[in-house]
Each structure stands twice: as C-alpha cells, then as structure tokens.
Amino acid sequence: MIPFNEAKKMQMQESDFSGLPAHTRQFVERIHSDGLDRVRIHGIFVMLGLCAGAPDTQERLNELFKTLDVAIPVDRTKNIDEVVGDVYDGYDREIHEFCYRSGFEFNFREIKIPNVEKIFYIVELKDHGLFNVDTLSIEKLVDASRLYDAFIESIGSHTANRGASLVEAFGCGMFQIMLLARSDISGSRQIAELIKSCLPLIYSQYFSTLRGNSVEYFLGLERGQVPLLSLMQPMRMDYAQQMWGFQSSLFYQDQKPLEGVDSLTVQDWHDWVLKKAIDFDAGYPTQLVPF
Known part of the structure; x- marks a missing residue:
C-alpha cells in the first residue's frame, strides 16, 4: 500500500x-x-x-x-x-x-x-x-x-x-x-x-x-511524439517535415495508432526505430534530405 x-x-x-x-x-x-x-x-x-x-x-x-x-x-x-x-x-x-x-x-x-x-x-x-x-x-x-x-x-x-x-x-x-x-x-x-x-x-x-x-x-500527440516537436523546431523546414514523416511511421500505420509501442523496452524500441529507419530509407531512396 x-x-x-x-x-x-x-x-x-x-x-x-x-x-x-x-x-x-x-x-x-x-x-x-x-x-x-x-x-x-x-x-x-x-x-x-x-x-x-x-x-x-x-x-x-x-x-x-x-x-x-x-x-x-x-x-x-x-x-x-x-x-x-x-x-x-x-x-x-x-x-x-x-x-x-x-x-x-x-x-x-x-x-x-x-x-x-x-x-x-x-x-x-x-x-x-x-x-x-x-x-x-x-x-x-x-x-x-x-x-x-x-x-x-x-x-x-x-x-x-x-x-x-x-x-x-x-x-x-x-x-x-x-x-x-x-x-x-x-x-x-x-x-x-x-x-x-x-x-x-x-x-x-x-x-x-x-x-x-x-x-x-x-492532446492529439502520442506520448513519444511530445519531445520530438521541440527537437525539430530549430531544423530546416524540409528536414523537419521529413523527420516528422519518419517519426509518424513509428507510431501509426494507415493513419491508425499502432498498439504496444509505448510498452516497448529500451532495446526493443531501439530495434523498432532501426527497422523503421531502414524501411523509410527504402521507401524514399531518392527523396530524403541528408542529415
């Protein structure tokens, strides 16, 4: 108690x-x-x-x-x-x-x-x-x-x-x-x-x-998205838009929230982000802005 x-x-x-x-x-x-x-x-x-x-x-x-x-x-x-x-x-x-x-x-x-x-x-x-x-x-x-x-x-x-x-x-x-x-x-x-x-x-x-x-x-943001807004504010507009598109893929699929993302362990979260980064790069091979 x-x-x-x-x-x-x-x-x-x-x-x-x-x-x-x-x-x-x-x-x-x-x-x-x-x-x-x-x-x-x-x-x-x-x-x-x-x-x-x-x-x-x-x-x-x-x-x-x-x-x-x-x-x-x-x-x-x-x-x-x-x-x-x-x-x-x-x-x-x-x-x-x-x-x-x-x-x-x-x-x-x-x-x-x-x-x-x-x-x-x-x-x-x-x-x-x-x-x-x-x-x-x-x-x-x-x-x-x-x-x-x-x-x-x-x-x-x-x-x-x-x-x-x-x-x-x-x-x-x-x-x-x-x-x-x-x-x-x-x-x-x-x-x-x-x-x-x-x-x-x-x-x-x-x-x-x-x-x-x-x-x-x-109130419409996922918990993991909240700190990302402050992180991206100083960025160039084209890079910020690209980053926002990538992070959305971490939390959403077909505009619907993915279940279980908030409960991932640190290692599982790292693996998930790495997988989605590879997928994102493969999906837009000629359009991504260099970091």
Whole structure:
C-alpha cells in the first residue's frame, strides 16, 4: 500500500484545478497520465511563472499574455501578492542552487548596504543541498534533465503541500521573479532566460503548449511524439517535415495508432526505430534530405 503522503504527492487533487479552464485541466490530466506526478506538475507551473513574470517590453508582455491568459487566467489588475500571499513562501534557495548547478556565468548587480562591507546579489551561487543530483554544469541533455527534475520537484513541493491551485502556483513563480526584479532587473531576466534556454525537450514542449495555448494540438500527440516537436523546431523546414514523416511511421500505420509501442523496452524500441529507419530509407531512396 502506498503511504497517504506519498499518494498525495503523486495524485492530482480537485483543489489543484481551481480556476483552470477545462482545456488546461485536460492538459494537466494528460501529462499526469503520461507519468508526471502532482508535485512536479506544480513545479512546472511555478517555473512557467518565473519566466512569465520577468521584466520585458510592454509589447512582448502583451503578446505573451494574449495566449497565456487563456491557458492560465490570472487577474493581473490585482497586486500579485494579494493573489498568492497565503500560499507563497519563497524559492530563493532553490533558485540559488539551480543557478549554481547550471554552471552559467551571470552578471548580477552589486547590492550595497550602508555600513556593511559585504556586497550582496539577488542570487548567491551556492549548493544548499536541496537537489539530489551532482550536476555542476549543463553540457548535455542528461545534465539538463537531472537538474530540471530536481528543480521542479523542489519548487513544486511548496504549493502542492499547501493545497494551492496550479493557478496559484503559477502566480507564486511570477511573484518570486518580480521580487528579484525590484533589486536587479537585468539579473531577473538572466534567470528567466536560463530557465527557458536549457529546458529539456519534454518540458520545453509543455511550456510551448501553455504559452501558445495549443492544448488541443498537444492532446492529439502520442506520448513519444511530445519531445520530438521541440527537437525539430530549430531544423530546416524540409528536414523537419521529413523527420516528422519518419517519426509518424513509428507510431501509426494507415493513419491508425499502432498498439504496444509505448510498452516497448529500451532495446526493443531501439530495434523498432532501426527497422523503421531502414524501411523509410527504402521507401524514399531518392527523396530524403541528408542529415
């Protein structure tokens, strides 16, 4: 039997969905069924708030919230601290350790206090022992995956344990980055840019889905297709189209989903992909674009 506290961490609560539109709830239920537990889903929403709340031009903010407000409606006419004051307890230590373990160089503003010799910054690059990882730089996809998993679990536990909604979790992230921006606008932007620029593929697609309010399209994807979208976005159009055609052959036949693909072992999946690659090459011998 799973202990109650562990089950609460894993399973979504009705309170999580308070204030969420029906289509965003469907998105959350989908990523939960795909294996993301409740705490990490809270972490995703906090992390999205950290990025969305960073200072930017009014034009860019208007463009961002034009779609984001549809997915996560937050009343931005209210002071954000009024919205999240009862559930916000800060993410400073998590941000400090995340920035430290990223290995990135930052240019934070010096904060000087009268009659105090020490110089302060909005982030103290330090290992607080919060993350159960040994990552000290993001050089490979595996580094990003391990660090972000630890980060979202840590920041997600705050609002999840308090019984807050996902809308409130998003607001908490916004409030945190706004507080940092009061002392260092450029520094807060650097933190948000770091988070966005190093996202693992699947988290990147979660972000894109919510920021672009493209939930309906997302729900039509097979689980294995989700990270491939982010992988192909930087590619040349002709190569991306070819890659999308190939990956479709991994999941579909005659436009119908293939059964059992999601349950393949790693070795069986590798063998399946290799077989389909050979078939795809044989089927289009003169049309394929070189990698």
